[in-house]
Amino acid sequence: MGSGEKMGKNLRLKIQILFTIFTNGYVYGFLNGKIYQGKLKYACVPGLNCYSCPGAVGSCPLGALQALLNQRNFQVPFGVLGVFFLFGSILGRFICGWLCPFGLVQDLFHKIPLFRKRKRLPFHAVLKYGKYLTLVLLVCVGSLFLFGGFAKAPAFCKYLCPSGTFFGAIPLLTGNQMLRSQAGGLFLWKGVVLLGLLVLSVKIYRPFCQYLCPLGAIYGWFNRFSLVQIHWEEERCIACKACEKACPVGLSPKEISHSPECIRCGRCIPACPVKCLHFSQAVDNSCKFEYNKGK
């Protein structure tokens, strides 16, 4: 691994850790098994960050969307749509790669030196649409109609969200005896989902992000035109495929610039021997900044 690649990777890891601490910095909550109840919770954070995490200082955008869809009288959830458009138009899936706490958890599990690493699951071409299915069935339809009879339940949070189990349930149940006594079959189910995804993360790169995360599905839609882009200079490319090998989800350089699967981790940039890939702004490619200076 070149020094530029190492520097970029470390920078991303540092930002991921800092942002996770920044958005989950309510230490009192962890110590007492309670959650933050201040005014910052009017605002949503960009990544998947359970608002029942004892440390969470903001709201989860997906939880917020479901809370709005769960209301008695249906209204278009403009507040959360605004959050998606705002964050998505500027950053796209850069949020997944650099700012999502559960993305960080999966990245850390993938570093465990067990199993032979794989980028994708078999049948990836079909399975990658799972996140859109989750978005439609669990987040939208599920929250509106299916579960609990015209359903006042956030179906995605209730039946699937591993971030809620990892950041919310485990620390809360550890610190709160009363809640611990109420845990039953549903907690067991969510524990199995979390454990399955974490074990899978050791072998496959970010399985939840690639196949199940509805937030990734939403931000992926913005990847084509978001302000933060990875620009590929086709005319300079020597087709050596070094970037494709370095890409944790196996995207070709042509796909990297606009694919909804690209999480903008930037590993392809220092891997390129002729430096034809770089982070850029959609407005003007001359505003590019060097990510591989150390090389």
Added chain:
Amino acid sequence: MDFWKICRKNLWVCGLALGMMFLGLGAAQGDFGVIFKKAVMICLECIGIG
């Protein structure tokens, strides 16, 4: 640079403007109050109890 290329390059600005507008509409219909109420209570569904 042709017109459509310029438009595509500036789509993010339209997205941003739309986002601002949606935030305003959301605030006007009280969305953030609903989000706040949900976020300050322990979500039993989220933690696998409810």
